[in-house]
Amino acid sequence: MLNKLVSPRDAAALIHSGDTVTTSGFVGAGVPEALLKALADRFDEESHPRGLTLLFAAGQGDGKERGLNRLAAEGLVSRVIGGHWGLIPKLAARAVKGEIEGYNFPQGVISHLYRDIAAGKPGTISHVGLETFVDPRLGGGRVSSDKPSPDLVELITIAGCERLFYHAMPIHVALLRGSTADEHGNITMEREALILDNLAQAMAARNSGGVVIVQVDQIVAKGSLPARDVIIPGMLVDAVVLAPAELHPQTYATQYNRYYTGRYKEPEGTTAPAPLDLRKVIARRAAFELPVGGVVNLGIGMPEGVAGVAAEEGLLHHLTLTAEPGVIGGQPASGLDFGAAVNTEAIIAQGSQFDFYDGGGLDMACLGMAEVDVTGNVNVSRFGPRLAGAGGFINISQNARHLVFAGSFTASRLDVRVVDGELKIASEGRARKFGPAVEQITFSGKRAQRLGQPVLYVTERCVLRLGPEGIALIEVAPGIDIERDILAHMGFVPHIDDVALMDPRIFIDAPMGLRDDLLTVGMAQRIQFDEARDILFINLAKMNIRTLADMNEIKTRVESVLLPLGRKVDVVVNYDQTQIDDTLTHAWSDMIDDFETRLYKRATRYSTSAFLRRRLGQTLERRRRVTIFDSERAAEAALREAE
Template sequence: MKKNKVISADDAIALISEGDVVTTTGFVQSCIPEALHAALERRYVETGAPRDLTLIMTAGAGDSKGLGTGRFHHDGLLRKVIAANFGRMPKVAQAAQENRILGYNLPQGVISQLYRACAAGQPGLFSKVGLHTYVDPRHGGGRVNELTSTDIVKLVEVDGEEWLFYTATKIDVAFIRGTSADPSGNLSMEKEALTLDSLAQAMAAKNNGGIVIAQVERIVEDGSLKPKDVRVPGILVDCVVVADTAVNHRMNYGTEYNAALSGEIRVPVTSLAKLPLNERKIIARRAAFELPPNGVVNLGVGAPEGISSVAAEERITPFITLTTEAGAVGGVLASGSSFGSAANADCIIDQNQMFDFYDGGGLDMTCLGMAECDVEGNVNTSKFGGRLNGCGGFINISQNARCVVFAGTFTAGGLEVAIEDGKLVIVKEGRARKFITAVEQITFSGSFARTRGQPVIYVTERCVFELTPEGLELIEVAPGIDIERDILAHMDFRPIIRKPVQMDARIFRDEPMELKDELLNLKLSERVSYDADRNILFLNLEGWSCRTKADIDDLRTVLVDACVRAGRRVNSVVNHDGFKIAEHLYDDYAAMIEYLLEHHYATTTRYATSAFLRLKMQEALSKRGLAPHVFERKEDAHAFLAAHARAFLDSLGDDEDEEEEEETTAA
């Protein structure tokens, strides 16, 4: 007869021994096996056992006030923690900072993928994730204190390239969670918002001879679960604990159950709350201009969360695919206690699979928060202000996305702003500076991004910076903001200032921005004008972003139409000031110019203030054997065009003289 694996939480926890390595599931405040955490805390407080456990976890799993893994703060319970996030268990973080426990802060995706390495009996994981950050052994190896001396991250070279090797830690006990279980331990997750790494964690423990304890909200009859609905098979589960739904098995700490987040129903997008026009929405609105149509996007916690609401409000959700590292694909991303899940999601995949996709370059764009930023463009979100927060999925995501947008207020701690007549007013400045000379810890390396040509911008409520080869450059300023008074006076360094433009005025009006027209290039033709008397086609790409190959195709169509209407070959002048193009698209852009020169242009010239853009454009055009004709000043570009036009007319005159001489000779 099949064994009935359903037991009490206390009986299940009694199976844990001193020194065991325990892993638990959960993402921020969702999918946490709270009944198991509570039972482990209760046993230790009452008996003093088990002691000296090692806790392994990916994302933070708690409310930052003592629930979730925050229950494990009692002295002696933990000996070591390997986690991506410490912020959700502040007392455990404090113990690490005070050298009372060993601690490692590793990237969330790495820990997630290490579960599979453990399950497969592999010694660890090779990854480029973490290079040139605090996880790199040259910068600390992810160790969080002086007590922690053993290296579990090594720098290695494979075929001339640098890699990091992360050592796997064998797992003795896995806490996982599902919705339903049969007496044999088969688990389904129909009411869960996410599936996370439950299967990989269970395999890792089971294949190491350990135990797997699953928390569910109900028991169903053997054989009643459809095979494809079973997310963790009973062969991997040792114990099943039924939890009280209202107390220890809520969907997340703020929501008992939301059928839209589990995928049971779909809700109208119009029913989603609209954000008030404050500093958070200003930041989200500006960042939304970077969204790639038909692209895949990840949004981080904090200010970036607002982009999902802005996308819904602007009716552009169908034209982008929003994702979370926790595994949600599509739909409208949730915020607050539900962060990591999504309403109306297209699908939910396991967390380790999502990080495979991210690490392989699947993300077209990410928008992440920033606690500190320095003159090199480095960003810190992991350790600042005396707090050990942890990197979460930040390193995986920021290093591998094709385009990175960091978003956050310009200062922190009490900042108050207002909008008056479309202008931004700083009512009260924040107490803490975020743009400092050197960040406390490098969670994102600006220099590494520059060497790889990764596009990076930094969006605040009052200005926008861009990472250039020379350093951080101020490229946009909000209307009403004085650069000296409101920006430079509150930075520890002076950024590059060449020709900043005003942030789009639509951002500061409490009305729809018509963002769909912008992202889908529906008004791209308005950037083209033709002077028939001088036979000059003007193309104004100031502030335009070329994010995908489709953007280039749209631009080519608009330019070809304009040239056909002109009825002859035209001379073209292009304004590239404030123009942004994804690194991998320069050759496609040059190919478009080559086509236009072959079929429609007499000549073309362009100008851009950005030295980096001019250099990249020159390289791309030269590779195709085209004369670059890229100038810094508008006047130089027009002077070149005028000279070329005169030379062209002179050549026509010479041709006419030759024809006249030939006719005279013939006569």
Template sequence: MDSQANRRLITIRNHLRTLPNEFGIKRCPCKVISASEAAQLVPSNAAITISGFVGSGHPELLVNAVRERFEQCGQPRNLHVFNVAAVGDGKGRGLGKLATKGLVTRYTFAWSGLSQEFLQLAKEGAITAWNLPLGVMAHLLRDVAARRPGPITKIGLGTFVDPREQGGKLNGPSQADAVEVVSLGGEEYLWYKAPAKIDVALLRGTTADLHGNVSFERESLLTDALNQAMAAHNSGGLVIVQVERLVAPGTLHARLVHLPGAIVDKIVVAPAELHRQTITMAGHDASLTGEIRAPASHIQPMPLDERRIIGHRAMLEISRPHCIVNLGIGMPEGVARMVATHGQAQIPHALPAHLTTEAGMFGGFPAGSASFGAAHNADCIVPCATMLDFYNGGGVDMACLGAAEVDQEGNVNVHSFPGRQPGCGGFIDISQAAKEVIFAGTFTTGGLKVAVEDGKLRIIQEGRSRKFKRRVSEKTFAASSAKGRRILYVTERAVFRLREGEGIELTEIAPGIDLERDILAYMPFRPLMKDVKVMDKRCFML
């Protein structure tokens, strides 16, 4: 903790001690402590949960303090971290601070794409790790709070989290089972086992009063902080919340308070540099929190490249007004930009469309990169677990998700491939429940260069890696879960669709592309082909 923050804390404590007790009110012990004091409260062998989503809502001061204490005295040790979508910047900041041998020995997560340090430890055998669907992780923490045995759901059947596949295990079959197949009413479900308890929740909010009530008015997401707090409290554990400011008791409006002081044990005030709205971004964007609505004029058209072609073609699948759309991280982010810049001209019959993210955003313009999950000018912000209830129940009309590998049966892998192991995130929840699914990605990857000339696509340089495989290494989407839904695979040069029980069918080719030279030569299998059309020419025009 820096000296300025320490002086500020001492001043606050001294002020509290000298306040007159004019009304004879019995004061509670002060909940405001330093980050180093908070770190000392985390015991060894604890099950802990930490708030955040990709780049937002991370209690960086608290996490750093736990790591610093471990380096100083070797405590705490052997932590089991439960995380929904690990925050990081890919350069050492974020949850990856805890990824050091001895400090954490078990890691259960949905997505860790920007905190690859944990995955490296898993590869080395230094930690035991389980990768489970994002909705499962959110609901699992809620079930700890409610003392239920854990989520029982069809989400994950036939994928790598199915125990008949890998069971979500990163270290091999010898590690403990986190998932079981159960039968209810003659139907198969997966039971994801909830941990017995959560010992500590390290969370983050905006403003706390001196009784521990916490509001989130300057946070871009609610994440799962409330469920995490309840899980720890109901386990007899500790709830520690990092905030940016303190106010007097009774000054926070009840409708603003997201974490009630009744379940918050300690408050730590963080300096601005360790309480960024997004971990990679200095400053504050009020349009991500609902404080203001930013003008849409700052959204610039995408350059006419492969990302725009894919985003454009996916956008054209939005076919009716008030369609509820989910957009994944990466390539699908281009759909939002295309809707903003070209939607009114090209799909006016389908507007308005309601864009959403699994982090809890309804409406607005979804943010990208490390701010993924949040949205500019959102209509509504709900907790992640609530949004996944909606998603799992079929609330999404159309989803656009990424694709790292696709095989001849139509299975897709996004969670584990050469060089990266980001985890499945919300991919399984969304792809198994959305009414229509578009898997978006370039045809090859790693150095691909294309050009659009006179409305025709030309491949300048092929990517080093081929995305279409005879069989994917692991299944994040199982083609067997299609159940009559429309499933498309959109690339910059071709569009495929799933024919259940038969495989994938080539349905569209970009103008200027040669079938044999540019498509079939880079596929280890021959797709079904019946009525191949030319992709919409608008996708190749400014």
């Protein structure tokens, strides 16, 4: 095989007018900056190639000149299909004006579309995007209605269920990035912060009859690279470009950080705590929702601060933080480093991460919010002429088991301060966030209500919850007047019943002790009788039941609640991440037998762990037929069906 090393200019010459081009990158990580510059320079000099279609999953830009902003010259691009547009304002402005065809699809859908194109499929079928602006009934993901554009997504029905079908298209050129290439074109990514969709994009281009061009910062002899380190095999690569350092930063904020590679660990405690300002107040309240032992996604913007709070409170070792480009574990970075992370446990392909997200793998997600309306809809994607795009927001928000939206209560010149443990509003924001209707539906509140998805809206001054009755005000910050500081700045009136005070520790500049709170839950909190529903809820989540004394504590609490009732009641038991010592298997089963004989009318159980459901089923099936469900909603539904 011939040496595949070419100059940036020769690489750009491989792109022809009318081609569909896909590019790698997430914010500033993994962006083939040298290749994008070479393409822009060629067009500037030759006015070719023209009329390109650009396909990308994650946003790639710094909000100014770099990344895909380089491709905004008139005539170079005629159609853009992308996940996040906020960092490429030059292209976004042209799409909003109708100067080019623009589509905004969920980031994870485009990531999966690469694989389906590689596999020769006609497109991607997904539930992601239903009842949002991507749904053909609500616009089909089009950026501008002024420019006639074809339907690229259809509403279909499969097995009686609505789904969206996203059309595939041939990819003629893939502009990708790695760390090291050998002379055969094998590519490794050992100095990159992310793996992204590079392999899927390369396969999609090759199987479409296209070309694959990869930017690297190092060339080695053929046969030098360990096979297990190769991310893009040389058989898929047509050309390799050696990029100068200034066009090959690890992220747009950092030239190189060894800790972002996942090969080294950053010493703990090296990052100073953030000041107690508006952002930290919101992040602190959101952190109260973190599920110990659970898997969490934190979105860009305001939610980024939750990672810092978790680190300060000693919680990072008790949950798994993730980011959509493929980061698992550790502490996600922020700003133009967003997408990278330190002290990761794994860095996987972006498409695989979205497989996990779309299937319901997230125990919790904390995402930003720009507009919220009376039905619980959230908009983060479109504001008049400003196009932010959805990114991975739709994939994540539709599928997380527990959802927290985090953001300031108002926007534009809001000045909020923490004084003596209370919140003081020095200057109110000029823009309302909570109004009668959002401009664009990025998250459907009605869909969440219908599916029973728990949703909170966390701000610096109050917390609201989406329930069956709509949005309800449930908490208010110390120092805040409900009428003056909340209702007067909303476009609708939320349900107001029992409003609690937000935890005072949030507003004191000292550690909150959140780790102890989340790791230690008293038995009185774990076992409670709901009179309204006439159900006993037993929460054994994350408990380690090691001794007979642990069992007796549970038994005593159950009896103290139920015996005074003088009758049997229905019971729902949460076994999520519960550990029962093997030596207690028979004793535990005997105790449950006794409960079901004396105290339980009907009992259902649930756990998100398939392994634990199987193990508990084996433990309890000796004397009875036991079904353990995968969610509280399913367990309660089983009780209703039994009636």
